[in-house]
Amino acid sequence: MNEKYLTIALGKGRLAKSTMELFEKIGITCTEMQDKKTRKLIFVNEEYKLRFFLAKGPDVPTYVEYGAADIGVVGRDTILEENRNILEVLDLGFGKCKMCICGPKEAKELLKHQELIRVATKYPRIAKDYFYNKKYQTVEIIKLNGSIELAPIVELSDVICDIVETGSTLRENGLSVLEEVCDLSARVVVNQVSMRMENERITRLIYELKQALQE
Amino acid sequence: MKKTILHTPEGVRDIYNEEIEKREVIIKQLKDLIKTYGYDNIETPTFEYMSVYYKDITLRKSKDLYKFFDKDGNTLVLRPDFTPSIARAVSKYFTDDKVIRLFYVGNVFANNRRYQGRLKESCQFGGELIGEESIDSDAEIISIIVNALKSCKLDDFQISVGHADIFKGLIDIGKFDEDDTETIREYMLNRNVFGLEEFLESNNTSKDLIDMFLSICKMYTPGSDDWNRLLDKANQYKILSKSLNYLNDLYEVLRKYGVEKYISFETGSLSEYDYYTGITFAGYTYKSGEPIVTGGRYDNLLSNFGNKRPAIGFGIFVDQLQLALDRQNILYIEKSNKIIICYKSCDRKKAINEAIKLRKQSNIVELILLKDDFDKAKALYEDENVTVMEIK
Structure with missing residues (x-):
């Protein structure tokens, strides 16, 4: 054997x-x-x-x-x-890090209602599962391949779903963690x-x- | 010619030459073997009403099915699985109390996006034993599987046997709620024993029960000291102990069949579907990343068709089995010899007479009408198994 x-x-x-x-x-x-x-x-x-x-x-x-x-x-x-x-x-x-929904502080409001929002992410399946099956919110998912933080800044999307380690990139760009999806x-x-x-x-x-x- | 019409859609393919010959050999071996156990062939339709497959029966996600409509607007489904069709057919035609033994071979369809680079149409061979709820019928099915795989010359394989009540028993002891049960199920499906241990500890589960869970998640050689220790430990829990002892008794029957060396116990095994009510099993071999056979006891399925009868069945994934046989260099097909008779149209009568004569002597004869000279045809067709001759 x-x-x-x-x-x-x-x-x-x-x-x-x-x-x-x-x-x-x-x-x-x-x-x-x-x-x-x-x-x-x-x-x-x-x-x-x-x-x-x-x-x-x-x-x-x-x-x-x-x-x-x-x-x-x-x-x-x-x-x-x-x-x-x-x-x-x-x-x-x-x-160790976390999968999070991030965006400008104002976007927090968008996550409270079930309105259609745009989410940019490298992880469409994870984002879709979170919004559809946990939050019951319909979202439009935009798949990006890198520098996801850019998306809300240039108004490509309302929020992003991405990995957060220290959060320094987010802070430097005026974004913050709005919700945590899961531990990684x-x-x-x-x-x-x-x-x-x-x-x-x-x-x-x-x-x-x-x-x-x-x- | 348009090149695009040469393609087949993703997930389906042509099977030809040596591959189809090998497949025919495999299927013949499997059929011959199961017939010796008294199983009769059954063929069910390629598509059926959706409710046959989908009404609380398999919990199979609807999007994995190939669906279309008939002219009356009914939803039809390409069969993803044979068992529900057979349960339906049996409920309709086999209404006396006889024990029913059936086997089938045919293609099943899965419209599963996850299966990228994987077959959407694949071949399944299986058997169903309906109308008997006994350790004997469980053992018969397992011994058929072992002998069927052996008839294909496969020897290095393993059948892992579990029991659906083991998990139910564990949950019953711990009185876990629905969410916790789901988490535990997830950990056990993933064989993540350390994650399971941490979860149970954080949930203030008793040390005894945690220990029980961790022991259940191992694989066992029947009759080994480890296995006997597990039986002892489980003795205090009623449902658990009953199902473990059932496996133990089953093993004794399997020994009478002489197939015990292929059996191991996988007490922590879980099926993705709630379909099974008794023993469950799956067969594995080298060089195939997926199981080659799965199955189990499903005593409630037939009651969906208004015919409450116990049943057990198995399905061999022929494509996976063939892949494993190929990669293990087991399946060898001897090419049969062939005679090619070349003739010009003026010699038609002579050529046909010669072919008739040779075919009567069980030769394989192919006729080729010559368009130009014989030597060209000879060069094109002749190889070590093919003799090319000319009739003049």
């Missing part, structure tokens, strides 16, 4: 770095990955029969859903937005078949990660 590799997909960037640090804590290292000049796409740890690869955040749930990766590490925002059929087994606790942080996700076929190995790995988090 043990000759099979477990494949782990990591969301590129800070998340991958923090995750690898956590893996190092439980004795799993991947020296190949630390070489900044490498053009390799997949990194192998022969000792534990693990393979790692880096992918763009929103692609991680896709790899895991199809079983191309057994395990993935990705932000909860991506998991909610992608809405894939995967198991979200562990909250890693890092990369990095999560470990697992393919549903891998969870059954490799239950022992994956459960042990997750347990060890959890132990390392508590130290």
Whole structure:
């Protein structure tokens, strides 16, 4: 059974770095990955029969859903937005932030009534779910790909739905958090078949990660 | 020619050559196997009235269905699933008290946007055992699945068995309200044991019950020490203990069938639908990211059609199974030999007579009317399984 590799997909960037640090804590290292000049796409740890690869955040749930990766590490925002059929087994606790509805202070009034407003966001599914299913407010969603804060300033939208970490970008642009949608942080996700076929190995790995988090 | 008319819509496709041959082999194996258990074939319509699928039956979201209207304005639906159709047909035609054993094979349709890059029309093979509520019928269905998969030469697979009452039992012990139940359900569906633990702790659930929840969320090898410990621990809770012991008894019957090595218990398993009333199961193998088979006991479904009878069924996702067999390099189709007879129209009679003779001897014979010379045709058609000859 043990000759099979477990494949782990990591969301590129800070998340991958923090995750690898956590893996190092439980004795799993991947020296190949630390070489900044490498053009390799997949990194192998022969000792534990693990393979790692880096992918763009929103692609991680896709790899895991199809079983191309057994395990993935990705932000909860991506998991909610992608809405894939995967198991979200562990909250890693890092990369903590919140999904919020933000806008100029005057816009707070718009959220109290059920009138049609415009919401700019990078996360249309999360925004839609929040307004339709939690607030029962009909909204027009405008999908943007970055600098979401700009939208209310140039009057493209009334409010925005975006990730807030420190809130400094918001403040500098005269915006504030109007409502909180949900808490976000990095999560470990697992393919549903891998969870059954490799239950022992994956459960042990997750347990060890959890132990390392508590130290 | 317009290139656009060559495309098929997203999610549907042509299946041809080797792939269709392999599929036919798989389906033949499955059919041959289930027939030995006394199951008869049934074919239900490709589309039916929406109420067959949607009236509190599956809670399947309406937008996932392919819907259209007939001339009277009724809503029709391309079948997303066979079980409700069979429940309807059985309620209509099989009204005596005999136990009914049926199998089906056909395509099902899911208009699911989430399935990007995934099939919207896929092939399902399944069986239903109606009219008997017993551990014997549960074991029969599971043993059919194991043997059906084995008949396709699959060996590295696992059937995880759970019971719908386990979750109900846990909720009953803790007396959780609707919102908490939903949260717990969410954590359990995601196998997020640590999240579940934190939630239960914040909810002042007793240590004993938290421990019970966490034990339930594991997977078990039947008969193992871990499993026996779980049975002991659950002894104090009535519903829970009853369903766990049921699984234990089921395993004993499965041993008599000799299929126990493929069985594991997944006590924390939950179905997305409230459809099931007894055991539930799903089958998994390597190289397929999704289950290859699912099913369970659904004793209330038939009463929706005015015919209260217990039932259990399973469905094998043939596309997933074939994918796994392919990727595990298991399915090997031997190409059959073929004879091609080339002739010019003046030699038609001779060629046809030769073909008749060869076909009588069970050869596969293809006739090719030559437009130009024989050598060209020979070069075009001949390969290791094809003999090309000319009749003059």
